[in-house]
Amino acid sequence: MPQFRVNDHTMHVVTQGDGPPLLFVHGFPLDHTMWSAQIDHFAKTHTVIAPDLRGFGQSEVVDGPVTMQTYADDLAALLDAMNITDPVHLCGLSMGGYIAWAFVERYRDRLASLILCDTRATADNTAAQKTRELTALRVLKEGSDFLASDLIDKLFVKQTREQRPEIIEQTKQVIRSTDPTTIAASSRAMGARPDVSDRLPSIDLPTLILVGEHDAISPPSEMRDIATAMPHATYVEIKAAGHMSPLERPEPVNAAIEHFLLESIR
Ligand code: MLT
Numbered sequence: 001m002p003q004f005r006v007n008d009h010t011m012h013v014v015t016q017g018d019g020p021p022l023l024f025v026h027g028f029p030l031d032h033t034m035w036s037a038q039i040d041h042f043a044k045t046h047t048v049i050a051p052d053l054r055g056f057g058q059s060e061v062v063d064g065p066v067t068m069q070t071y072a073d074d075l076a077a078l079l080d081a082m083n084i085t086d087p088v089h090l091c092g093l094s095m096g097g098y099i100a101w102a103f104v105e106r107y108r109d110r111l112a113s114l115i116l117c118d119t120r121a122t123a124d125n126t127a128a129q130k131t132r133e134l135t136a137l138r139v140l141k142e143g144s145d146f147l148a149s150d151l152i153d154k155l156f157v158k159q160t161r162e163q164r165p166e167i168i169e170q171t172k173q174v175i176r177s178t179d180p181t182t183i184a185a186s187s188r189a190m191g192a193r194p195d196v197s198d199r200l201p202s203i204d205l206p207t208l209i210l211v212g213e214h215d216a217i218s219p220p221s222e223m224r225d226i227a228t229a230m231p232h233a234t235y236v237e238i239k240a241a242g243h244m245s246p247l248e249r250p251e252p253v254n255a256a257i258e259h260f261l262l263e264s265i266r
Helices: 032-042 068-081 095-110 126-142 145-155 158-163 165-176 180-191 197-202 220-229 250-264
Strands: 003-006 009-016 021-025 047-051 088-093 111-117 207-212 233-238
Touching: 003 068, 009 032, 009 068, 021 032, 021 068, 021 095, 032 047, 032 165, 032 250, 047 068, 068 095, 068 180, 088 095, 088 250, 095 111, 095 180, 095 197, 111 250, 126 145, 126 180, 145 165, 158 165, 197 220, 207 220, 207 250, 220 233, 233 250
Parallel strands: 021 047, 021 088, 088 111, 111 207, 207 233
Antiparallel strands: 003 009, 009 047
């Protein structure tokens, strides 16, 4: 698996295929493996780039605070390190979507389109910020195990939990093995992220807004509002899926992304 020196750390990245670059940015507190079904599928037509963000997965752990901009800067530096100069299609899920907003702000010219899965444009309210801080403190004290059981019901619909035990176990395993300092830093960074709602009308990129029908973290009503506020956005809802729609229902998700990518180059 390739590794690149990116800013102050070594970043692990899976790259596969050939063609226009398609960058997959994972959610919290996960890694590139959440995109397994997309990596194989889109490597037939695209250069797929699926990194582990700093401290996650097999990327090097870096101490100290981060922001959504830190992650966006890392992604831009990764593209530089990989000599990717063509504009990329950026597909981010949840925290990956928060990072996408920061990437648009700083690196608009490096983007061909946006694919935003199960994410939000608003900032956390005070109660949510307190929960982020409690999560950070608890994970630093107790380790990552508790988050694995705490998060599963929020990430996946009941149907997935009952019928796809292998992806539930795989996700728990990823969470349990994620470094506590990385989780604490990203939890605090999400709590401090800005509200980008006012910027949505000025984002002139072709955009796919994709959400699981039963997403409990970034609900369809909120994602529909994002699509309405963006001038070139298409909204797609994935039936029988929750927050982790690309992992829960890869076939309709891949079909929606494929259709969007074809349309966005016309
Ligand atoms: C994620 O999937 O990245 C998180 O659920 C985002 C969040 O907690 O806001």
